[in-house]
Amino acid sequence: MVMSIMIYAILSTKKNPGKLNALLTGIKGVSGVGLYAISVDKIALVVCDINKADIIADKSCAIEYAGVIETLAQQFTLLPVRYGSVMESTETIKKMLERNYAEIQQNLLKVENKFEFGLKVFCDSQKIKDEIKTETESIIEPEQSSENSIYREYINKKFKEHKFEELLLAHVDEIILDITTRIAQLNPTHKFKKMVSPTNIIDAVFLLEKDKKKDCINVVNNLQNKYPGLRLILTGPWPPYNFVDITIK
Amino acid sequence: MSENKILFNTGSLDELSQEVTNLTNNEDSKLKLTPDNADSGLAKLVLTLVELIRKLVEKQAMRRVDGGLLTEEEIERLGETLMKLEMKMEELKKHFNLTDRDLNINLGPLGDLM
Numbered sequence: 001m002v003m004s005i006m007i008y009a010i011l012s013t014k015k016n017p018g019k020l021n022a023l024l025t026g027i028k029g030v031s032g033v034g035l036y037a038i039s040v041d042k043i044a045l046v047v048c049d050i051n052k053a054d055i056i057a058d059k060s061c062a063i064e065y066a067g068v069i070e071t072l073a074q075q076f077t078l079l080p081v082r083y084g085s086v087m088e089s090t091e092t093i094k095k096m097l098e099r100n101y102a103e104i105q106q107n108l109l110k111v112e113n114k115f116e117f118g119l120k121v122f123c124d125s126q127k128i129k130d131e132i133k134t135e136t137e138s139i140i141e142p143e144q145s146s147e148n149s150i151y152r153e154y155i156n157k158k159f160k161e162h163k164f165e166e167l168l169l170a171h172v173d174e175i176i177l178d179i180t181t182r183i184a185q186l187n188p189t190h191k192f193k194k195m196v197s198p199t200n201i202i203d204a205v206f207l208l209e210k211d212k213k214k215d216c217i218n219v220v221n222n223l224q225n226k227y228p229g230l231r232l233i234l235t236g237p238w239p240p241y242n243f244v245d246i247t248i249k
Numbered sequence: 250m251s252e253n254k255i256l257f258n259t260g261s262l263d264e265l266s267q268e269v270t271n272l273t274n275n276e277d278s279k280l281k282l283t284p285d286n287a288d289s290g291l292a293k294l295v296l297t298l299v300e301l302i303r304k305l306v307e308k309q310a311m312r313r314v315d316g317g318l319l320t321e322e323e324i325e326r327l328g329e330t331l332m333k334l335e336m337k338m339e340e341l342k343k344h345f346n347l348t349d350r351d352l353n354i355n356l357g358p359l360g361d362l363m
Contacts, residue, residue, distance in 0.1 A: 117256070224257070236256060
């Protein structure tokens with residue numbers, strides 16, 4: 001049986017170096033294994049020993065793993081690591097930390113005292129399309145002649161669909177602009193994905209200072225009032241899963 | 250997702266749960282290649298790529314129509330080509346027993362392919 005080391009998170013220990021070991025004695029990793037820290041200067045990795053063959057790509061293990069990161073994030077600035085990330089030995093981990101120290105520090109600084117919040121905007125995109133269609137029917141009517149062939153009719157139909165798609169995307173862009181304008185006062189870093197599915201038209205994540213949670217809820221509440229046809233769901237606070245930007249050397 | 254992580258939600262939790270399930274549990278859109286289904290799995294993969302390219306061609310064509318630079322004759326020919334491509338694609342999907350949903354592969358965090 002070859003043992004490896006599974007990494008949960010990369011932490012900054014500059015403010016409370018002694019606190020980490022005490023915290024780790026009180027929490028367990030996936031499947032109840034013990035956790036410990038491997039440190040280089042003011043950065044520590046929270047890890048556990050594991051047999052590679054025992055890593056199961058299973059939902060409940062991933063949830064347990066996320067639970068550990070969540071507990072650590074309550075007390076430390078950290079960079080979450082993807083479930084199943086393993087390295088061979090303490091030595092290789094220390095070397096990796098040394099090689100990437102500056103970049104890790106930079107990322108830790110970026111997320112210091114901040115949490116991630118997720119905003120999903122759902123709607124019936126077919127309903128929006130129908131509304132746009134009614135509003136703009138005459139505007140996007142393609143050229144017609146009295147003797148259209150089936151091919152010309154086909155192009156006309158496709159052209160209309162194309163214009164509706166464009167208008168729908170423009171509508172989503174307007175909503176995104178509104179969200180970014182309103183949330184700008186909270187000074188967040190944000191990332192947006194559009195049209196994740198026909199119903200999930202916006203999937204956004206914000207990196208906000210920990211004490212801005214209530215302000216964020218207020219912004220979303222105001223947005224919901226402005227767009228009653230949409231359904232806004234705000235979640236968090238999360239560890240900064242979407243704001244780690246490191247290429248490990 | 251635990252309830253205390255939901256900071257704002259105007260609907261019921263059941264509705265939310267359904268929305269999230271729809272986003273994450275798109276089993277039809279996953280490529281499942283095994284020794285037993287190599288033929289149909291490969292057909293799905295190839296047709297997915299063909300469909301993606303066909304849709305890109307169609308989008309580009311619509312941009313050209315929108316640009317107003319095509320003659321009536323060119324639009325006719327474009328219409329004929331695109332229509333025949335779509336019909337051929339429908340034939341192939343039928344032949345391999347695939348639906349539009351099957352060809353819209355889920356790319357995980359990147360969302361659906363099309």
